[in-house]
Amino acid sequence: MRIAILSDIHANEEALRATLLAIEAEAVDRILCLGDIVGYNTNPAECAALLRRAGALCVAGNHDRAATGQIGTEGFGLTAARAIAWTRRRLDGDLRDFLAGLPLKLGIDGRIVAVHGALHPDLGCELVRLDNDERRLLSFEALAAHPSGARICAYGHTHRAELHEYRDGQIRRLSGDEIALRHDAYYLLNPGTVGEPRIGDPRASFVVLDLADHRVSFRRVAYDRSVAVGKTRKAGLAPPLIFLPEPVRAALKRSLRAFRLHGAAREALRRLRP
Ligand SMILES: [Fe+2]
Numbered sequence: 001m002r003i004a005i006l007s008d009i010h011a012n013e014e015a016l017r018a019t020l021l022a023i024e025a026e027a028v029d030r031i032l033c034l035g036d037i038v039g040y041n042t043n044p045a046e047c048a049a050l051l052r053r054a055g056a057l058c059v060a061g062n063h064d065r066a067a068t069g070q071i072g073t074e075g076f077g078l079t080a081a082r083a084i085a086w087t088r089r090r091l092d093g094d095l096r097d098f099l100a101g102l103p104l105k106l107g108i109d110g111r112i113v114a115v116h117g118a119l120h121p122d123l124g125c126e127l128v129r130l131d132n133d134e135r136r137l138l139s140f141e142a143l144a145a146h147p148s149g150a151r152i153c154a155y156g157h158t159h160r161a162e163l164h165e166y167r168d169g170q171i172r173r174l175s176g177d178e179i180a181l182r183h184d185a186y187y188l189l190n191p192g193t194v195g196e197p198r199i200g201d202p203r204a205s206f207v208v209l210d211l212a213d214h215r216v217s218f219r220r221v222a223y224d225r226s227v228a229v230g231k232t233r234k235a236g237l238a239p240p241l242i243f244l245p246e247p248v249r250a251a252l253k254r255s256l257r258a259f260r261l262h263g264a265a266r267e268a269l270r271r272l273r274p
């Protein structure tokens with residue numbers, strides 16, 4: 001069975017359309033979406049409709065649950081909370097029911113467990129960021145004890161495409177676009193983000209997991225990001241930096257980085273003083 005796994009669409013219709021088109025060419029048997037269908041961008045209803053039309057199996061992300069009021073926006077950044085308030089005002093009954101009905105965890109054929117944030121803990125797992133080995137270990141332990149016998153946990157939320165392996169008590173980050181999986185290891189697999197890139201590659205990202213071949217393929221999809229950014233800006237939802245032209249933003253980021261480095265160096269020198 002070949003499964004396309006995608007996550008963190010964040011109401012970016014252009015990114016999702018391009019991604020679904022790329023998935024069509026992959027001849028997959030199933031599409032699995034790891035949540036955060038809404039938030040940040042301006043096409044929540046369109047994205048939910050596209051996923052439903054594609055027959056995607058979905059779990060709930062923290063932005064989906066916040067949009068329906070199942071959780072609050074404490075802990076959300078200013079831009080994220082503003083987009084949730086905007087989305088709440090535009091949810092119709094159908095979209096609200098769809099989002100509110102999404103499960104937090106989903107198993108597929110005893111082979112994969114799908115979550116948004118982490119496999120642990122039972123309560124609030126959609127808010128946990130699997131961005132360090134301490135947390136990864138807790139989710140690996142939950143996976144090893146999972147009654148389904150699954151060895152792969154697919155998760156999103158960090159917006160970072162990556163694969164970690166757990167074997168002989170060690171966690172290893174695996175690199176490469178095509179990775180063969182072992183039968184005696186456990187895996188945490190993140191397909192990255194479709195619609196809300198943070199740093200580095202701005203393209204949409206997804207993975208194809210081939211359960212027969214025991215292989216993961218990371219894919220990137222180029223699309224015209226300026227359309228979604230333009231709509232987000234017009235709706236007043238863009239973060240302040242996005243209003244500036246790209247060369248100015250790049251220069252500002254460089255200065256900020258230099259300023260931070262300068263501060264870190266000063267702090268290190270201060271500590272060296274008796
Ligand atoms: Fe997200």
Ligand SMILES: [Fe+2]
Pocket residue numbers: 036061062063116156157158
């Ligand atoms: Fe999230």
